[in-house]
Each structure stands twice: as C-alpha cells, then as structure tokens.
Amino acid sequence: MKGVQFLVAFVLLALASKLVSASDPGPLQDFCVAINDTKDVFVNGKFCKDPKLATAEDFFLPGLNIPGNTSNQVGSMVNPANVQQIPGLNTLGISLVRIDYAPYGGLNPPHTHPCATEILVVVEGTLSISFVTSNTDNRLFTKVLYPGDVFIFPEGMIHFQFNIGSTNTVAFAALSSQNPGVITIANAVFGSDPAINPDVLANAFQLDQNIVKQLQSRFWWDNN
Numbered sequence: 001m002k003g004v005q006f007l008v009a010f011v012l013l014a015l016a017s018k019l020v021s022a023s024d025p026g027p028l029q030d031f032c033v034a035i036n037d038t039k040d041v042f043v044n045g046k047f048c049k050d051p052k053l054a055t056a057e058d059f060f061l062p063g064l065n066i067p068g069n070t071s072n073q074v075g076s077m078v079n080p081a082n083v084q085q086i087p088g089l090n091t092l093g094i095s096l097v098r099i100d101y102a103p104y105g106g107l108n109p110p111h112t113h114p115c116a117t118e119i120l121v122v123v124e125g126t127l128s129i130s131f132v133t134s135n136t137d138n139r140l141f142t143k144v145l146y147p148g149d150v151f152i153f154p155e156g157m158i159h160f161q162f163n164i165g166s167t168n169t170v171a172f173a174a175l176s177s178q179n180p181g182v183i184t185i186a187n188a189v190f191g192s193d194p195a196i197n198p199d200v201l202a203n204a205f206q207l208d209q210n211i212v213k214q215l216q217s218r219f220w221w222d223n224n
Contacts, residue, residue: 033058034083034090045178046083046090059088067168068100075106075163083178095178099171101127101163108161109184116180118153118173120161122146125169131159145171158185191219 033054034046049058061081068077082095089095095116099108120129122145130142131153143151144164153159155176163169189201195216202209 031059031088032091034087046087048090049087054088059086061086064096064098064172067170068098070100070102070106070168074109075102076100076108076161078108082175082180089178092178093176095175095180097173097175099161099173101125101161101169101171103163103166103168106163106169109186110158110160111182111184112156112158113153113175113177113180113182114156116175116177117155118159118175118180119150120145120153120171120173121150122148122169122171125163125167126165127169127171128162128164129153129159131157133157187219190215193220195220 031051031054032046032048033051035049036046064079064081068079070077077100079098079100080095081097083089099120100106101108124147127145128142129145129151130140133139133141134157143149145151161171189196190212198209198212198216201207201212201216205212
C-alpha cells in the first residue's frame with residue numbers, strides 16, 4: 001500500500017511540476033537573438049543569431065510612450081513588443097503590449113491568448129475588465145480597474161477590456177510568452193477564410209442564417 005501511495009504522490013508531483021513549467025522553454029544559453037532566414041526548416045520559435053553578432057539594438061524597442069490610434073470600429077489599439085519587434089526576446093518567454101482605449105466605450109474585444117498568461121496594469125483612465133472560465137462553469141470574473149491596479153488573465157481564458165470612463169485609458173500588459181498569439185473570437189468565428197458553413201454558426205449561436213451571413217460578410221471584409 002505504501003508503494004502505491006508513493007507512486008500516486010510521485011505522479012501528482014510530476015504533473016504539478018509540468019503545470020508549473022507550462023510556459024516557453026527555458027533558454028539554454030544567455031540569449032538567442034531571432035533571425036528570419038529559415039529557408040525550408042521550421043523550429044519552435046525562431047533561429048538564433050550567432051551571439052557574437054548580437055548588438056544592443058536586438059534587445060531594444062522605442063515608441064511605447066506614443067499613444068495608439070483608436071480611431072477604428074472597436075476604439076482601441078494594441079501595440080505589441082514581442083519577438084517580432086524585439087529579436088532578443090527569442091527563447092526568453094516574455095513579451096509586452098501597450099493598449100490604448102478611446103473614451104466612452106473603447107473596447108479590446110473578447111479574445112484569448114493560446115500560449116500565455118497575461119498580467120495587466122492600468123496607468124491612465126478607468127477600465128472594466130473580465131474573463132470567462134472554461135466549460136461547463138463559464139464563470140465570469142469582472143472588475144473595474146483604476147490607475148495602478150493590476151489584474152491577471154489566465155492562459156487560454158477568453159477575456160476583454162472596456163473603457164467605461166470619459167477620458168482615454170492606457171494599460172500595459174506582460175505576457176508569459178515571446179509570442180503569445182491572439183484569437184479574437186468574433187473575427188475567428190465570423191471572419192474565417194474560407195467561411196464557416198452558415199448552418200453550423202446558425203445552430204451554434206441559435207441565430208437566423210441570414211443574420212449569420214450578414215455577420216460573416218461584415219467580419220470577412222474587416223479581416224481581408
């Protein structure tokens with residue numbers, strides 16, 4: 001019996017260790033600056049520049065002090081600082097975004113990051129934020145944030161932010177991946193290319209098929 005208990009404890013410990021380390025792989029060297037010369041070979045991440053050829057510019061990105069243009073349909077703008085903008089982030093398992101929200105309803109629409117947990121801090125304005133847990137609970141966690149407030153969106157959870165104030169709102173968020181990925185729910189469902197069969201969406205969302213087609217035409221146009 002003791003042997004069985006030890007085995008169960010060992011398995012649980014191994015699973016817990018796996019969950020704790022569920023992020024980008026740790027670097028095996030001081031750094032690994034990304035290069036784009038992949039030819040016909042693909043890797044989980046990006047190829048590494050010879051460390052002797054790395055410069056300070058590989059670890060630098062200016063401009064996150066500049067407000068994003070929120071003159072769009074959703075009234076927000078996300079400016080990323082991930083491995084695409086900062087090659088030196090390659091293998092380091094972290095990235096950053098600046099998010100600007102227009103007054104009276106600027107929205108970062110419901111979306112998910114398949115590869116990262118997000119921690120967000122408001123630096124200006126007032127922000128209503130939420131995330132929804134997975135099936136079957138689909139529990140909504142929501143909070144109003146003010147400057148200096150911090151909130152976490154667990155990896156994979158659908159979440160969004162909404163400016164409920166009368167002034168511009170600015171937030172910064174760190175994500176636990178060099179390339180966290182983003183799936184905006186409405187764009188993915190109604191703007192896929194090729195389009196999802198309207199019968200499928202009409203059934204899934206319990207909508208008239210004509211409404212589905214109207215939504216698809218709207219989002220397909222926006223995405224393409």
